[in-house]
Amino acid sequence: MLPAPRADLVSNTLEYETTPLVKATGFREYDARWVFEKEINLLGIQALGLGLGTLIREMGKDPRIVVGHDFRGYSASIKQALTVGLMSAGIEVNDIGLALSPIAYFAQFDLDIPCVAMVTASHNENGWTGVKMGVEKPLTFGPDEMGRLKEIVLNGEGKSHDGGAYKYVEGMRERYIDDIASGVSIKRKLKVIAACGNGTAGAFAPEALSRLGVEVIPMDANLDHTFPRYNPNPEDMEMLHAMQAAVKEHGADVSLGFDGDGDRCGVVDDEGEEIFADKIGVLIARDLSALHKNAQFVVDVKSTGLFMTDPVLVENSARTEYWKTGHSYIKRKSHEMNALAGFEKSGHFFFNNPVGRGYDDGLVAAIALLQMLDRNPDKKLSDLRKSLPKTWQSPTMSPHCADETKYGVVEKVVATLSERKEIIGQKVRDVVTVNGIRITAEDGTWGLIRASSNKPELVVVIESPTSEENMKAMFTELDAVLKTQPEVGEYNQKI
Structure with missing residues (x-):
């Protein structure tokens, strides 16, 4: 023993x-x-x-x-x-x-x-x-x-x-690739960047995507556990910027970026614009809800408010529930509700039958995106992006906060912000505390602060449907609250 x-x-x-x-x-x-x-x-x-x-x-x-x-x-x-x-x-x-x-x-x-x-x-x-x-x-x-x-x-x-x-x-590699590629044939001529960050996905993603009939350009697909260019994380701007450069260099239709263990997918469109995963989720939800009426979706509290207000989803009678951030939470909630799909802003996508088996898979998400493009042969991905109502979003920003103290810090922040009647010069419309705090102003501008589930960090996300100025103003106000907590350190990235 x-x-x-x-x-x-x-x-x-x-x-x-x-x-x-x-x-x-x-x-x-x-x-x-x-x-x-x-x-x-x-x-x-x-x-x-x-x-x-x-x-x-x-x-x-x-x-x-x-x-x-x-x-x-x-x-x-x-x-x-x-x-x-x-x-x-x-x-x-x-x-x-x-x-x-x-x-x-x-x-x-x-x-x-x-x-x-x-x-x-x-x-x-x-x-x-x-x-x-x-x-x-x-x-x-x-x-x-x-x-x-x-x-x-x-x-x-x-x-x-x-x-x-x-x-x-x-033989599990071959069985898996056969499974996800089986019965999928992309008729549209597409040039696809497969960005792997020298992580594990490099051994799987290029071949799996090639079997769909698209032209694949591998990017950093050779396995190298030193990660010489950047950490394989499609939420980090460094990887997204590399994906942007590759799209422009090769004239690609889309760049798909996979994280270190391949359960997440990040997207850059044909114009070199990164589309955060929650917005990709809205586009895929539009596509799937047209095929499956009254579709139910689950999204995390970091995700865009468009899931509730997008006119196409409303017209298709799609229903969406916001839930706790974390692949286990969204996966379980999607399973319990028998939702067609679940989406996380971090790039986890969960598809239940008939699309998937309910777990998060970056390649299954990539295939769903390519099938969406195949069903819209006269539109580029950038056209689909532009069809979404305009919002101004921050990247996911993570100030350092020790694991031993981060949950206590968030409790204090929740207590402080829950008392607010006004924010960015507007009345507070609603406050959601299912996972940290998501506070929304009257015009729909919202900000989220929560504790990271897997690193000694906090998580800050902002979105405004009205202006970049209001998005930045919300960040300024939330950051001012965080600065009152001495345990909170430097951000990994900021707007």
């Missing part, structure tokens, strides 16, 4: 090599993420596997699991340590090797295995690692499951059990 984990170990010591290091803050709302070697060591990962296996048995689930890993210099060793822990808990491990997160989710269906553990730091910078977990396809863990897992691991409650086994599953 492993010793109980500790959070205060120093590397290059005897204790570090004989005791699990697990920092408590790595257990987040719906997945687990740590800075490898500083916040968790390999024995800590092994303890996590033992704890996850214990939880699987505690929940009465079939003790079989799919495991995969993303392309980072240390991810294979992380997966191996996790596998040892899972096997010691009596779990049959089915290893699909190098994979995207959606391939791990696909494998649950393809292999008829209930549980999944995908080793990935997603879009986090190098040095981070983590695990996305679930025991009921297509869902992943939420706060309840993560809270219980945290208790089991940190309290040393992991239990050894007979029956552990290991199987390496061959």
Whole structure:
């Protein structure tokens, strides 16, 4: 049995090599993420596997699991340590090797295995690692499951059990690509940039898109876990700017950008304009709601207000519910409501039948976008963008705030802003506190402050349907509130 984990170990010591290091803050709302070697060591990962296996048995689930890993210099060793822990808990491990997160989710269906553990730091910078977990396809863990897992691991409650086994599953890459490309044929002549940021998607996205019949220009598709150009995150302006340059250089119809584990998709149109994922969601919702009347959608609180007011969605009798930000939350809510699709501003897209299986998949989202263009042969993507009512949006901005303090800071901010009767010189129209606070002025200008679910940061997003000046004014007012909190640090990017 492993010793109980500790959070205060120093590397290059005897204790570090004989005791699990697990920092408590790595257990987040719906997945687990740590800075490898500083916040968790390999024995800590092994303890996590033992704890996850214990939880699987505690929940009465079939003790079989799919495991995969993303392309980072240390991810294979992380997966191996996790596998040892899972096997010691009596779990049959089915290893699909190098994979995207959606391939791990696909494998649950393809292999008829209930549980999944995908080793990935997603879009986090190098040095981070983590695990996305679930025991009921297509869902992943939420706060309840993560809270219980945290208790089991940190309290040393992991239990050894007979029956552990290991199987390496061959051919999952080909089966996945065949699955998403099957029955999809794009008739329209399209030139598509596949931007991969040297992350895992480079091994999958160019080939998958090519099978649809479009011309694909791979961009940073060679795997390189040092991420030499930029971090593979299609929400970061650095990656979006590179995608813009590629569109203009090649005269492409669209650039599709994928994050480090391929469950998100970012978009730049034929004119080199980035279209934030929530606006892409509105366009796809328009397209799908024309095919499926009275369609239900779920979007996160970071997303544009157009889901409620867009005239095409209104005409198509589409209904939209705003919910908590986070892939696990939107996925679960979409599943519970049997929504046709769920959208997150970060670029997670969730499609239920008949489009998808309910989990987030950047390539399935890309295919839905290309099919939309195929159904509109006389319109460029820029034409579709321009058909949307004009709004002024900020990028997602993230000031640093330690994991230990960020939720307390948000509570104070919510208390302060909830008392406001006016903002940007207007009456406050409504306040939503389902996830941080989203405060809306009379003209529809809104601002959001929430705690990041996966990094030591806050999240700030602004949108105005009336003017850039009001968008900036809202940011100025929210930023002034944040400046009263000494725990809040520098932004990663600002308007």
